[in-house]
Amino acid sequence: MNQPRPATRSRRLARWVDDRLGTAYLATKALRKVFPDHWSFMLGELSLYSFVILVVTGVYLTFFFDPSQAESTYRGSYEAMRGVEMTAAYRSALELSFDVRAGLVMRQIHHWAALLFVATMAVHMARVFFTGAFRRPREINWMVGVTLLILAVFNGFAGYSLLDDQLSGTGLRIGYSIALSVPLVGTWLVSLLFGGEFPGPDIIERLYVIHILLVPAVIAALIGVHMAILLRQKHTQFAGPGRAEGNVVGERVWPTYAAKGLGLFFLTTAVLAALGGLAQINPIWIYGPFDPAEVSAASQPDWYMGWLDGAMRLIPPWEVRAFGYEVPNPFFPGAVLPGVTFALLYLWPFLEARFTGDRSEHHLLDRPRDRPVRTAMGVATIAFYGVLFLAGGGDVLSTTFGVSVNAVFQAFRVLLFVLPAASAWVAYRLCRDLAQRDPAPADDGSVAMTALAGVAEDGRDQDDRAGHDGPEAQGQAVGKHH
Amino acid sequence: MRSVRSRLGVLCLVALFMSLAGLLPVRSATPATLSQMTEDGRQLYLRGCSSCHGLDGTGTPSGPSLERSGAASAYYYLSTGRMPLADEAQPRRKPPAYSRAQIDLLVDYVASLGSGPAIPEVHLETGDLAEGGVLYRSNCGPCHTAAGIGGALSYGRAAPSVTPADPVEAAAAIRTGPGQMPVFGPEALSDHEVASIVRYIRFLESPPTPGGAALGGAGPIPEGFVAWIFGVGTLVLAVLWIGKLEGGHGRH
Numbered sequence: 001m002n003q004p005r006p007a008t009r010s011r012r013l014a015r016w017v018d019d020r021l022g023t024a025y026l027a028t029k030a031l032r033k034v035f036p037d038h039w040s041f042m043l044g045e046l047s048l049y050s051f052v053i054l055v056v057t058g059v060y061l062t063f064f065f066d067p068s069q070a071e072s073t074y075r076g077s078y079e080a081m082r083g084v085e086m087t088a089a090y091r092s093a094l095e096l097s098f099d100v101r102a103g104l105v106m107r108q109i110h111h112w113a114a115l116l117f118v119a120t121m122a123v124h125m126a127r128v129f130f131t132g133a134f135r136r137p138r139e140i141n142w143m144v145g146v147t148l149l150i151l152a153v154f155n156g157f158a159g160y161s162l163l164d165d166q167l168s169g170t171g172l173r174i175g176y177s178i179a180l181s182v183p184l185v186g187t188w189l190v191s192l193l194f195g196g197e198f199p200g201p202d203i204i205e206r207l208y209v210i211h212i213l214l215v216p217a218v219i220a221a222l223i224g225v226h227m228a229i230l231l232r233q234k235h236t237q238f239a240g241p242g243r244a245e246g247n248v249v250g251e252r253v254w255p256t257y258a259a260k261g262l263g264l265f266f267l268t269t270a271v272l273a274a275l276g277g278l279a280q281i282n283p284i285w286i287y288g289p290f291d292p293a294e295v296s297a298a299s300q301p302d303w304y305m306g307w308l309d310g311a312m313r314l315i316p317p318w319e320v321r322a323f324g325y326e327v328p329n330p331f332f333p334g335a336v337l338p339g340v341t342f343a344l345l346y347l348w349p350f351l352e353a354r355f356t357g358d359r360s361e362h363h364l365l366d367r368p369r370d371r372p373v374r375t376a377m378g379v380a381t382i383a384f385y386g387v388l389f390l391a392g393g394g395d396v397l398s399t400t401f402g403v404s405v406n407a408v409f410q411a412f413r414v415l416l417f418v419l420p421a422a423s424a425w426v427a428y429r430l431c432r433d434l435a436q437r438d439p440a441p442a443d444d445g446s447v448a449m450t451a452l453a454g455v456a457e458d459g460r461d462q463d464d465r466a467g468h469d470g471p472e473a474q475g476q477a478v479g480k481h482h
Numbered sequence: 483m484r485s486v487r488s489r490l491g492v493l494c495l496v497a498l499f500m501s502l503a504g505l506l507p508v509r510s511a512t513p514a515t516l517s518q519m520t521e522d523g524r525q526l527y528l529r530g531c532s533s534c535h536g537l538d539g540t541g542t543p544s545g546p547s548l549e550r551s552g553a554a555s556a557y558y559y560l561s562t563g564r565m566p567l568a569d570e571a572q573p574r575r576k577p578p579a580y581s582r583a584q585i586d587l588l589v590d591y592v593a594s595l596g597s598g599p600a601i602p603e604v605h606l607e608t609g610d611l612a613e614g615g616v617l618y619r620s621n622c623g624p625c626h627t628a629a630g631i632g633g634a635l636s637y638g639r640a641a642p643s644v645t646p647a648d649p650v651e652a653a654a655a656i657r658t659g660p661g662q663m664p665v666f667g668p669e670a671l672s673d674h675e676v677a678s679i680v681r682y683i684r685f686l687e688s689p690p691t692p693g694g695a696a697l698g699g700a701g702p703i704p705e706g707f708v709a710w711i712f713g714v715g716t717l718v719l720a721v722l723w724i725g726k727l728e729g730g731h732g733r734h
Binding site for chain 2: 037038039040041042043045046078079080081082083084097098104108112115116119120123166167260263264267268271272275277278279280281282283286287288291293294295296297298299300301302303306389393394395396398399400402403404405406407
């Protein structure tokens with residue numbers, strides 16, 4: 001083992017880079033990090049891999065898509081649209097779907113990946129919420145995560161609005177009306193964004209730059225920040241034998257988590273490729289080119305916008321006059337609701353600390369059952385937005401189940417308040433019963449004193465939580481429970 | 483099942499008519515000029531339709547007048563099984579209650595009641611598919627959906643699916659505007675345009691699905707469910723599996 005190995009070409013190259021950039025130290029440090037073992041800690045990776053697929057497929061789409069509202073006539077191979085007048089954007093999206101090699105499957109993988117990007121983010125966020133992983137010192141990373149969620153939702157909307165088909169145009173029309181409904185600044189806002197009265201001459205080109213450049217760049221940067229903070233703070237872990245506030249017990253990034261992550265990336269790619277190849281999504285050739293005078297029945301947004309659509313459908317026809325200004329109805333479901341939603345998400349770590357009075361550092365996670373109030377509130381939140389989401393498809397539910405659409409919406413108006421309350425109560429009782437039957441394992445604080453780094457008692461890899469923070473922080477982390 | 487029910491409905495109507503016939507003086511609505519064919523149609527009408535539409539087709543509180551329905555309307559309602567009405571909130575497509583020959587007789591009789599549109603002639607080959615798509619999306623899609631699967635209207639009513647579409651039935655519906663549907667007369671849509679629309683509707687019966695499974699054609703709602711149930715479901719299973727794998731490195 002101690003014999004000097006022959007300097008292979010790759011080894012020489014690595015040494016050459018290291019001599020100039022000092023990369024070996026950082027790489028070793030990162031690869032030697034211990035990552036705790038729990039399947040739910042890998043959910044966020046699903047979003048990361050979806051993002052990678054989004055970038056790869058998105059770049060392919062940019063080679064063929066023409067983000068222009070110039071008048072144009074379709075002459076491609078889809079017979080039912082031949083000779084129809086349309087914008088260049090819609091024409092190029094049709095050509096991309098029918099006449100570009102692998103164009104349709106790339107478009108479909110891209111769209112499914114967008115749905116799953118946001119969905120896996122929501123699942124990851126639920127895990128972080130229900131286990132209390134957002135508590136001090138991770139409030140900043142929670143807020144970075146909320147920002148990523150908002151950007152993902154916005155960029156999804158911007159993306160499917162580019163194609164200029166009837167469905168996306170209907171969505172843009174609603175977005176325009178919501179922006180217009182904002183008091184004082186609404187008119188300016190829409191003329192800035194759309195370049196004039198709807199549909200405006202500029203919106204597709206502007207959304208294109210926003211969709212393929214600005215927002216993805218910010219998302220990529222924030223993912224970097226998100227993961228840098230994760231490395232810096234080290235991952236949280238559940239309490240258990242040998243696990244304490246002061247240590248991280250699990251396995252090292254190299255080779256275990258590198259292999260697991262690569263495997264998960266392949267599986268994510270496989271699922272997205274299967275969906276993109278086998279399940280048709282957003283058949284724009286059925287929707288037709290956008291015409292502001294038309295709208296098809298059963299027009300719905302993608303799922304992550306569905307709760308906003310549902311809110312627009314459920315809200316009673318209120319309009320308010322304040323200080324001589326009319327506040328139009330779409331302002332409440334379209335601007336106030338998402339504003340309040342995301343403000344509460346941003347503020348949650350601070351609100352919870354305020355209500356519980358618990359401002360200390362936490363590296364050990366809660367079991368949801370041990371925090372019944374938080375868990376109940378989380379369940380109620382999911383129920384609330386779930387009802388809004390279903391209401392967004394109220395007309396489709398009505399025809400599918402043969403129920404009056406009016407009855408469906410009246411029922412949803414009641415359910416919007418009853419279901420969160422009922423599910424919160426059930427969740428609370430379940431938590432209490434489960435916790436009584438199965439008390440929380442105590443923090444095994446003794447371990448932190450003895451094993452700071454290296455191998456834990458049960459043979460798993462272990463890092464000391466505060467090692468990189470200097471003696472002061474280390475003392476704090478180790479001494480906390482004593 | 484449906485045809486049994488509709489047959490039962492016919493029987494009920496017949497029974498109702500026979501009991502009414504004993505009570506009411508039958509108004510003479512049979513001019514001597516009626517042909518034998520129309521007379522046969524009238525007999526069918528009296529048995530199956532008159533209890534709601536009146537003995538002379540002028541309507542009753544439970545059914546509208548047929549004086550302006552014309553052959554087109556009668557053909558549409560009878561051929562798609564929407565009439566006679568079963569126990570339903572709005573006429574629904576079901577297997578026809580009458581044979582082709584009986585429908586012809588009834589249509590002939592209803593046409594004789596007043597002035598209404600004749601059964602439209604559709605020359606599909608004269609229609610243009612792409613033009614039909616444009617016309618369909620602006621005139622029909624707003625209620626029947628762009629994919630033609632049907633959509634909700636207010637208070638329990640619904641615009642039905644436009645498929646499967648017999649060309650004459652579809653054209654008759656366009657020309658007569660059954661239920662809450664607007665009437666598209668010759669001033670609104672030329673015969674050529676109707677033929678184009680009918681071509682597009684028949685295209686929608688089995689549109690090409692180059693992207694794979696069509697997921698019901700209802701757009702983002704089923705897509706969202708597939709994303710969550712299949713997509714997120716499979717990925718969470720993958721995470722569960724990979725997350726539980728032992729590293730092999732940590733155990734000594």
